[in-house]
Amino acid sequence: MLGVFAAHTAEGWVFAIACWLMIACWQPGVLSGGSQHSIFEFAYFSVVVYTSLGFGDIQPVAHVRLIAGVEALVGLLMIGWSASFTYHMMERFWPEHEDDA
Numbered sequence: 001m002l003g004v005f006a007a008h009t010a011e012g013w014v015f016a017i018a019c020w021l022m023i024a025c026w027q028p029g030v031l032s033g034g035s036q037h038s039i040f041e042f043a044y045f046s047v048v049v050y051t052s053l054g055f056g057d058i059q060p061v062a063h064v065r066l067i068a069g070v071e072a073l074v075g076l077l078m079i080g081w082s083a084s085f086t087y088h089m090m091e092r093f094w095p096e097h098e099d100d101a
Helices: 002-026 039-050 064-093
Strands: 029-032 059-062
Touching: 002 029, 002 039, 002 064, 029 039, 029 064, 039 064, 059 064
Parallel strands: none
Antiparallel strands: 029 059
16 A cells, blocks of 8 residues: 555656646746745645646646646546555455355
């Protein structure tokens, strides 16, 4: 479980850094609603998008919306995969929960 949590955390940071670099280097858009535009604000935005919480206090503007949409899709798939993987491993390592019929 710690590995799954670490993987999700790493994925969130990868998207945060990618969004930060994209806005800093190519300027295809901005994040509106934020105040500092620090890497931690991008990390917060990334976690909100990755988990599909959608607070709405920081919004992507212009082409930055594309990376936010991709991140939401990746987050949905990876969180679903993690839940499935966890269930599979629990079923495999907890034989007392199998049907004896």
